[in-house]
Amino acid sequence: MSKQELKVLGRSDDVGACCSGLLTAPLDEDQAAELAKVFKALGDPVRLRLLSMIASRAGGEVCVCDLTPAFDLSQPTISHHLKLLRQAGLIDCERRGTWVYYWLVPEMTDRLAGILTRPAGEPLPARTAPAGAAS
Amino acid sequence: MSKQELKVLGRSDDVGACCSGLLTAPLDEDQAAELAKVFKALGDPVRLRLLSMIASRAGGEVCVCDLTPAFDLSQPTISHHLKLLRQAGLIDCERRGTWVYYWLVPEMTDRLAGILTRPAGEPLPARTAPAGAAS
DNA sequence: CACTTGCATTGATGACTGTCGATGCAAGAT
DNA sequence: ATCTTGCATCGACAGTCATCAATGCAAGTG
Numbered sequence: 293m294s295k296q297e298l299k300v301l302g303r304s305d306d307v308g309a310c311c312s313g314l315l316t317a318p319l320d321e322d323q324a325a326e327l328a329k330v331f332k333a334l335g336d337p338v339r340l341r342l343l344s345m346i347a348s349r350a351g352g353e354v355c356v357c358d359l360t361p362a363f364d365l366s367q368p369t370i371s372h373h374l375k376l377l378r379q380a381g382l383i384d385c386e387r388r389g390t391w392v393y394y395w396l397v398p399e400m401t402d403r404l405a406g407i408l409t410r411p412a413g414e415p416l417p418a419r420t421a422p423a424g425a426a427s
Numbered sequence: 428m429s430k431q432e433l434k435v436l437g438r439s440d441d442v443g444a445c446c447s448g449l450l451t452a453p454l455d456e457d458q459a460a461e462l463a464k465v466f467k468a469l470g471d472p473v474r475l476r477l478l479s480m481i482a483s484r485a486g487g488e489v490c491v492c493d494l495t496p497a498f499d500l501s502q503p504t505i506s507h508h509l510k511l512l513r514q515a516g517l518i519d520c521e522r523r524g525t526w527v528y529y530w531l532v533p534e535m536t537d538r539l540a541g542i543l544t545r546p547a548g549e550p551l552p553a554r555t556a557p558a559g560a561a562s
Numbered sequence: 563c564a565c566t567t568g569c570a571t572t573g574a575t576g577a578c579t580g581t582c583g584a585t586g587c588a589a590g591a592t
Numbered sequence: 593a594t595c596t597t598g599c600a601t602c603g604a605c606a607g608t609c610a611t612c613a614a615t616g617c618a619a620g621t622g
Contacts, residue, residue: 314475314478314482315479315482315531315533315536316482317479317483318476318479318483319475319476319479324472324473324475324476324479327469327472328470328471328474328475329470331475332467332470333470334462334466334469335466335467335468335469336467336580337459337460337463338580339463340449340454340462340466341453341456344450344452345453347449347450347451347545348450348451348453355598356598356599357598357599360599365580365581365582366582366583367598367599367600368581368583368584368599368600368602369581370599371599371600371601372580372600373580374600375600375601387589387599389589389590390588390589390598390599391598392598392599392600398450398545401450401543401544401545402543402544402545404543405541405543405544406540408536408543409536409537409540410482410533410537471609471610490568491568491569492567492568495569500610500611501611501613502568502569502570503569503571503572503612503613504611505569507570509569509570510570510571522618522619524620525567525568525569525618525620526568526569527568527570
C-alpha cells in the first residue's frame with residue numbers, strides 16, 4: 293500500500309536530492325516537469341485541505357474515515373485526491389486492520405519550501421522607480 | 428499593465444497577510460481556494476521555467492523577447508502563461524517603449540515558502556514502527 | 563502617412579481533470 | 593460461509609486547460 297504505485301518523483305534519488313532553488317537559476321526541463329507534478333497536486337483546494345488536515349493532526353496520522361466526512365464530496369473522490377497527493381510524494385499511507393492511515397512526508401514540503409526560498413540578503417533590485425519608464 | 432486584470436488573490440490585504448502555515452492547522456475553504464490558485468499557476472513545467480528564468484535574472488527583470496525564444500512554443504502560448512503567473516501574483520510587468528519587462532514578486536514566493544515550512548522542532552511523530560500494525 | 567516589430571487577445575480544438583455511481587476487494591463480525 | 597464496513601478502482605461525463613493560427617493594438621521607423 294505504501295510502495296507500489298508509479299513513483300512520480302525522482303528516478304533515483306527522489307525527495308532529498310535535487311536543485312537548490314527555483315529563484316536562483318533557470319530550471320531545466322526535467323527539473324521543471326518533476327516539480328510541476330508536485331505543485332499541480334497542491335493546485336486544488338480539496339487536496340490542500342486534505343494535506344493540511346493530515347499534516348496538522350496531532351499524532352501524525354489520520355484515518356481516511358476522519359477525512360471523508362469533512363467534505364461534501366463522495367468517498368471515491370476523496371480517495372482519488374489522496375492518491376494524487378501520495379503519487380506526488382506529499383503523503384504516504386498504510387492499511388492497519390480495517391482502516392487506512394495517512395501521514396505527511398515532511399521531506400517533500402521541506403524541499404518545496406527550500407525551492408521557494410531565495411538566498412538571504414539578495415540584492416533585491418529596487419523595484420520602485422523603473423529606469424526609463426514611459427513617462 | 429500592472430494593476431488592472433482581475434486580482435486573483437486577496438480581497439483586501441493580499442500577499443503579506445493571511446494564514447501561518449498549511450502544516451499546523453486545517454485550512455478553511457476560502458484559504459484553500461485562494462492558495463490553490465497560486466499553486467495551480469506553479470503546476471505547469473513551462474510556467475515554472477518562466478518563473479525561474481525571471482526570478483534568477485540578474486537585474487531583476489526580463490524582456491518577453493528574451494523568454495519566448497527559450498521555448499518550443501508559440502508566442503501567444505508564452506504570453507498566456509505569463510498572464511497566469513501574473514494573475515497568481517507571482518510576477519508583475521511593465522511596458523517600456525516597445526518592450527514589456529517582467530519581474531518576480533518575492534513577497535508571494537516568500538509567503539508560499541512560509542506556508543510550506545513547519546514550525547521548527549516539531550514532535551515529528553516517529554514514523555517508523557507503526558503502533559498496532561497488522562502483524 | 564504607411565510599414566514593421568513586440569506583445570496581448572480571441573476563438574477553436576484536443577487533452578486532461580474533478581466528480582460521480584457502480585463495483586471490487588480486504589478484513590473484522592456473526 | 594455470509595454479512596457488513598472501509599476504502600480503492602473503474603468507466604463515464606462535464607468542465608477546464610494548454611496550445612495554436614489569426615488578429616488586434618501600441619510604439620518606434622521610414
